[in-house]
Amino acid sequence: MNKSEGNKKKWNIEDDLLFKPLDEMEIPEPSPSLKVSYLSKLGHISTSESLNSTNRHIHAYIKVAAIAAVFIFGWFIGSISHRNERVLLQDVQKQLDNNNKLLVLTLLQQPSFSDRLQATNISSSIPIIDNQVVTALVKALESDPDPNVKMRCAEVLAAHLRPDSLSTIFGNALDYQEEPIIQLILINYLKSIGNAKSKRIINNFINSGKADEFVRSEMQHSINL
Amino acid sequence: MKSIKLYAIALFVITSLTSIGQDTYFQQFNLPISNDEKESFKVDIQSGDVDIIGVSENIIKIQAEVFNTPGKNYICGPDGCMNVERDDLKLSIKPREGEKIKKIIVSLPFNTPVSIRISGVGNVNISNMHGGIQINTMRLNNISLKQVTGPLSLTGTYGDLDIEFDKGISKQPMAIFLMKGNINIKIPKGEGVTFATSCPDEKSTLKQHPLKRVYSYKHKTDTSYNSNKEPEQNKMNILADYKERIETRESFGFTNKNPRIKGKSISFKEDVWVYDINGGGANVEIMLWQGLIQIKESN
DSSP: OOHHHHHHHHHHHHHHHHHHHHHHSSOOOOOHHHHHHHHHHHHHHHHHHHHHHHHHHHHHHHHHHHHHHHHHHHHHHHHHHHHHHHHHHHHHHHHHHHHHHHHHHHTTTTTTHHHHHHHHHHHTTOOOOHHHHHHHHHHHHHSOOOOOHHHHHHHHHHHHHHHHHHHHHHHHHHTTTTOOHHHHHHHHHHHHHHOOHHHHHHHHHHHHTOSSSSHHHHHHOOEEE | OHHHHHHHHHHHHHHHHHHHHHHEEEEEEEEEEOOTTTEEEEEEESSSSSEEEEESSSEEEEEEEEEOOOOOOOBBBTSEEEEEEEEETOOOEEEEETTEEEEEEEEETTOOEEEEEEESSSOEEEEESOEEEEEEEBBBBOOOEEEEEEEEEEEEEEEEEEEEEEOOOOSSEEEEEEEESSSEEEEOOOOOEEEEEEOTTTTSSSSOOOTTSOOOOOOOTTTOOOOOOOOSSEEEEESEEEEEEEEEEOOOOOOOOOOETTTTEEEOOOEEEEEETTOOOOEEEEEESSEEEEEEOOO
C-alpha cells in the first residue's frame, strides 16, 4: 500500500514537469476572419461533396447508358451485318447455282459419259432448274448414247417438274428409246404419275408396236406395272 | 443302189446348204492410231461376243468372225465383211446389212475409251483397259471386266456381271444398272471405293426402309434366259472393311412403289444404302432389280 502511494507521487512530479509549461501557455482566441474563412471552407467542402455525389450518380447513369449504347450499337451492327451476310449468302448461292447451271450445260455436251454423269449429279443439287437446264436434260433423255445418263436425267426431271409436264416429256421421250430398260423406267414413271394422260401414253406406246418385246412381257406379268 | 445314190446326193445338197448358212469369215484389220488419247473405240452390233484386250502398242488389231445370215444373199467381198468407220476420233465397227457377227476380238491401246452396244445376245470380255468403258446390252449378256480402272457405265437386262478392278480406280462417277443377274466386284486390297445401292447388305445394322423390296417378282419373262443360276432375291454381301449410311435420293420409281404426291408435284425419293469401303473413294452407283451383289477385296 505504501509502495503504490509512493509511485503516484512520483508520477505527479513528472506530470508537473512535462505539462506545467503547456498549461501556462496563452491560448489564442480565433479571430472573426478565421471563423468566416472556416465557415466558407466548410460550405465549399459540403457543396463539392454534394456535387461529387451527384457526379457519381451521373457517372453511374452514363456507364449504364454507355453499356446499353454499346449493346444497342452492337446489336444494330450485328443485325446489319447479319442482314448483309444473309444477302451475301443468297448472292453467293445464286452465283453458285448459276455456275452449276453453266457447268451442267457444258458437261452434258462432253463426249465422255462420266462427264455427262457428273452433269446429272450436279443438276440434282440445283434447287430450282430453269428452262435452259430442263431443255438440255430433256434432249439428253431423248438422245444420249449412255442409258445411265438418260436414267439420271429422268430422275432429275422427275424431282423438279410437275406431273403434267412430266407426262408430256416422258411420253415424247418414250418414242426415242430403243433400250428396254429406259422404256420400262419411263413407263414406270408414267404409271407412278397415274393421271389420265400418262395412262393414255402407256396404252398408245404398247399398242404402237414400238415397245420392246421384253417390255411388253414385263408389262403383262409384272406386279408393279 | 439307186436309192443310196439319191440319199447321197440329198445329203450332199443338205450339207452344202447348211455349210453356206454357217459360213464364217475371218478378217483382221491393223489400224495404226494417233497419239490423241481421246480417240475412242465403238462397237455396235446386233449380237455376238466381243473380246477386248488392252495393250501398250499404239495400234488397233481387230479380228472378226462373221457368218452370213441364212436367207440373205450377202457374200463377203475382198474388202471384208464389216464397216470400220473412222470419224471424229471415233472408230466404229458396224456389221453390213445381212451379216451377223459371231465374235470380235480387238486389241487396243490400254487407255482408249471403249463403247460397246449389243442389242441381242452376246457376251463381253474386257481385260487390261484403263480408260472409260461404256457397255449397253439389252438381252442375255454376261459381262466380264478384268484389270480395269474405269470409269464405267454399264447397263444390262439379264446376265451376270464380274468386275475385277485394277489399282488406281478412277475417281470419276460410275454407274451400273442391271435388271436380273449377279454382280461380283473385286477391288484391290486397301483401295477406297464408295458403293451406293438400293440393296442393303445382309449384315446391315441400319434399319431397312419399309418400302424396300416391295417390288419383286420371280416369274421368268424371257425364254432366252436359260441360266441355271436363277438370281437370288436382292441381296448384298460385302467381304471387306466398310462403313454404311443411308442417304435419301431420287429413285427411278421402281423400289419406291408409293411416290409421295405433294400438291401438284410428285416425289420419287427413296433410301439408298451407301457403303464406304476402306474409307470410301471412287463413287459407284449400283441399281439391281433382282440378284446378288457381292463385293470383296482381292488378296
